[in-house]
Amino acid sequence: MIRSTTGKALLSIWLTLVIVAGLAMPMVPVPRTWYELPWIPGLEQKARIILFHVPMAWVTLVAFISAMVYGIQFLKTKNLDYDLKSVNAAGLGTVFCILATVTGSIWAKFNWGSFWNWDPRETSIFILLLIYGAYFALRSSIEGAEKRAALSAAYSIIAGVTAPFFIFVMPRIMSGLHPGAKGDEGGAAPVAQLHMPPNMLVVFFASLLGFTMLYVWLFSVRMRISKLEEHH
């Protein structure tokens, strides 16, 4: 679908609309029409960040999981094409992970006063960044495409099964700052728990979908380049 020119054009328009809507929909104390967003004290205009920051984190996670799934498929089939998919997913995931980290820390600066607070979600994105870093460090130190593919797939699987433990571990260690975390009942919580007004929710999901499709597009471009490189 994303391969056709129409699909790409549609995606471009879609994402443009998301950006325009996300920036331009006015915020008023009591929304009356479909295009007005509520003004949440304490968050104010910053509430819009969710429309552009969360999709980055989401795509990071999608890329991480698909890199792992491709890794599993490689181990099952020994087909190096899956390894190629796995690296490319991980490479793209790293880009989105960096974007999520940077955008998140800017929000943190203006909402909580410092760029980095070690709250649960900041910590998890940092760990994903570490995992991606370790994954590529491992790959660059193994000779032999087949061995490299098998070992990096194994590593991504181990990372994939241990990372969810943060969900249980984090809340015990620290009280979070992130919207929706404990100790943050008022303020931003309604937005983070997706208790958004319906029109904002539509833009939010449109943004998630748009950036996911953008990921799919970039992934296919990268795959085509890698395939060509392989023939040289």
Add this chain to the structure above:
Amino acid sequence: MMMRSAYEVFRKDVHSEFRTRYAMNALIMFVIVALSIILFSIGDESVTPGVLSGILWVIIFFSGMSGLSRSFVSEEERGTVLTLQLLTEPSAVYAGKLLFNLILTVSLNLFIAVMYVLLVQQFVVQSPAIFWVTILLGSAGIAAAATILAAIIAKANTKGTLYPVLAFPIMLPLLLTVMNATRLATEGAPFSEAAGEFQVLVAYTVVVIAVSVILFDFVWKD
């Protein structure tokens, strides 16, 4: 049959360790050096129990990182991987190496913990039960994660530096949990308060071992 073979692999590693003392001597020196640096830097200053619990696990993590890859790396370096492959099935090798690392980690960490409690006077364990259970369960988790990562790292070129890099994100949930449990122990919390931590540690160890058993075949065989 498999268990018997695994035990024999373990016994071979123990004998080999006693012959060569590759890991043991270096590890004990590492612990002593690390502890003295910390004692020097603490001096007369007062440090919170939370920080001291963290430091304890930093020593444990890095001492593990300097010794636990040995059992696989030495097979790879000496070229005895093929020999071992011809002698027994992968699961027996994994189980034997896991047992070896488990015993090495538990004894090393007990040593570190005892030294730490004795030497760092500000570190007062008020709930010994929580503390020692944490050390044991934490060691098991570290050994589980370290074993499969050692099998991976043994095939890579830059073994020494890469090992902690790979291990850190994998072990972080474990480390955060044990640090928290250790802090509870210094605060004198009742045993039941650390039950959640212990559940996480047991679950982590079980999950890592289960995944390792499945993955080991792919890692071990070329």
Add this chain to the structure above:
Amino acid sequence: MYDFLASNQLYIVMCIVLINWFGLLAYLFRIDGRLRKLEQSTYAKDEKA
């Protein structure tokens, strides 16, 4: 700068959109570079043939 952004918060949102945009642009440049290398080596091969 900080005070300006703190009082005009819509600009923070714009900053974040721009960061995403520049990040993706940088990525585009990188894969473009890889593609260029490929093209060059392909044409070099064609000339030899």
Add this chain to the structure above:
Amino acid sequence: MTNAVLKADQLSKDFNRRKIFSAISFDAASGSSLAVTGRNGSGKSTLAKILCGVLTPTSGTAVLSIDGNAISPERLHRHVGLVSPYVQMYDEFTGIENLRLAISIRGIVRKNDRQLRDLLQQFGIDDRRNDDVRTYSSGMKQRLKYAAALLHEPELLVLDEPTSNLDEQGIAAVRDVMSRQKESGILIIATNDRDDLRYADRQVTVEGEHT
């Protein structure tokens, strides 16, 4: 004598996306021997490892069956012996300790010290049995590898470069092993040595593909 059959079907192996060899098929039964020949780097050693089940082929299968039952990959090590430059003994243990180790880890046959010493005697290294392997010469290590490979009287014996590093006396011992193995089981020799080739009934040539 057990009735073992080794069947290799369309074996191929890639390394680093390059084919080492492809489409190798043959079969061999107990009481026969087969030589694998080919230039240096053509993949003889790789094929030897695949036949022993310590390396997985990229495609194709190699199955050893005994009395009609196919042996599963995780049990293959009980029926296979390999002597290869890539097999190493444990340096920090003595010759006889290495053999004891192999027996206890494999765990299918028991042998007392008398039997182990006989085996070492057969390869002329009994007098050095209590010395660490690290003090052995390369020829002695090669002899020890033979002793280790024959411990469990394997149905399939694969010899990769069988006479490398050996003196005349050693070669004679190896010839003896070869003649006995091709009577009792399957013998595979990966070599280009003309004298070794005389012990093989048939030949398979591995053609390394160069791209």
